[in-house]
Amino acid sequence: MCECNHPVVTVQALQRMPYYIQQLRILKEKKVETVSAPKIAELLNLNEVQVRKDFAAVCREKGKPKTGFLVTELLNNMEEFLGYHNVNEAVIIGTGSLARAIIADDSFQNFGLKIVAAFDTSPNQGDTEVCGVKILSSDKISNLCRRMQIHIGIITVPAGQAQIVCDQLVAGGILAIWNFASVHLSVPEHILVQNENLTASLAVLSNYLKKTLQ
Amino acid sequence: MCECNHPVVTVQALQRMPYYIQQLRILKEKKVETVSAPKIAELLNLNEVQVRKDFAAVCREKGKPKTGFLVTELLNNMEEFLGYHNVNEAVIIGTGSLARAIIADDSFQNFGLKIVAAFDTSPNQGDTEVCGVKILSSDKISNLCRRMQIHIGIITVPAGQAQIVCDQLVAGGILAIWNFASVHLSVPEHILVQNENLTASLAVLSNYLKKTLQ
Incomplete structure (x- = not known):
């Protein structure tokens, strides 16, 4: 189960990981060297057995009796498991207040996301940048994604436009879509849509x- | 099961409702009078049986063979079931880009949310309004919530401050918290925390x- 052969992890477990990472980063900042699964469970008000299981799924070394896990190592293993060490380049479609909030949020960078371009579906607005990210016309979506080998597209346009830009992202070879439009998107089977x-x-x-x- | 005695509805079913409402609103705008469960299932790429079950849980009248449901009636039943017809007054804590995006998003108003005040945890910033909503100092949270009988608190502050403002909301008699901070919040059992x-x-x-x- 360990040493690279990670067991299958549920979506629920994946979603708990950022909470663990958050706590582990705080402990690391406080120069705490070791931590046990029950301690983390207590801090996050989670079930102890669940935390143990989650840790076992991602860690290379087993926790030691009494002392538990090395904070830095557990943090590294977890970040690596989630793919945060590989920078995930993304484009964002839409330049409204939600897009601005996402681009401006530093915490996503700490989790490996880098937004390299923003696309505007109404190109006559005049702005050329949003929070330091270049705004391009949405007819360039497919081309740019393909050329720069972008894998994540973030959709923040109104519901009525979402499927159109989704199709452009798919045509550009995107593999995962983070969808903030409150509408169902149709995509080929190999593409992951995370609805927000x-x-x-x-x-x-x-x-x-x-x-x-x- | 019908006529006010709604069966228990799962969180997953609740989360599908806004998608139905979105589609029903589009149909209503197009002056379409009736719609069947299979048609909605097709539009949203959902399972037909699931859609039927969801509709049965909220609607007063059964769908008629061949024609299906009256669009306006189904929409009304669904909005009423979710409590969108009662305006839910809320306060938002934090005045950063995410808070601005939430306040500026008209679509929440269509779903019955009305943000009546924003609280700033660093009161020396000088702004007195954010997108038309008054900014108050966070030491007034409990008082204002209690006085105005606010039931929803939206937390957009950094993780490190979230529990503090959460406690202030709870002291103010809030019943539900929409938490955008990436941290677990401890609350009394009768309070619902929806983590985002x-x-x-x-x-x-x-x-x-x-x-x-x-």
Whole structure:
């Protein structure tokens, strides 16, 4: 199971990893050298067995009894497992306030994302840059992605335009799409679409309030 | 199961609802009067049986053979079920680019969210408004939430400050928290935390690319 032969990890486990990484980075900053799975479980209010299992899936060395894991090593293993050490170059489609927030957010860089270009679907707006990233006309999407071998496309355009730019990304050889438009995208099977539907989260919140306040 | 006695609906079903609503709103705009579950399933690339089940959970009237559901009625039932017809007043903590993007996004208003105040954790910045919403000092969080009977708090501050403002929201009687900070929040059991961890999504994307490109 260890030494490069990582077991299959669920999406839920993958989604817990950034929380671990966050905690491990804080511990590393505080010069804490070792940490146990129960300690991390306690800090994150997670199940101890689950944390142990998650650590076992990514780490090369087993945790030692009493002392636990070396913080730096566990952090490295986890970052490597997630592919954060390879810089993932991405393009972003749309230049509205959400796109600006994503480009301006330094924390994504710490997780290996580098946005190399932004595409505007209404090219007459006049701006040439957004937070230091060049704005290009959206008819250049496929060409640029193919030429620069970009693998991630981030879609922040309104729902009505999302499938059009998605098709352009696919034509450009993109492999993964981070979709912030609240619409279902049709893509070939080998392409991963990670939907970030904020209105879906709002649905969960609204429904909870409705039930609670009744 | 129908007529107000809604069956228990899963979080996954809740999260599909905004997609249905989006499609139903488009159909309504196009003056389409009826729609069938299979048609919606096809438009959204979802399983037909699942769509039927989701519709049955929220609708008062059963779909008619051949014609299906009345678009306006289905839309109304769904919006009511999610509590979008009750305006959910919310406060937002943090005034950075992400907060601005959320405040500026009209689509949340269409889903019943109204942000009534923004709180700044570093009150010396000088701005008094962000996209038309008043900025207040964060020491006023509890007081204002309690006085205005606010039920939703949106956290967009850095991870290190999130628990502090979360505690202030809880003290103010908030019932649901929309958490954009990539950190686990400890809250009393009756409070719903909807985590929006974008770095977790990035973890899924990065890991997929790492596996695909190997």
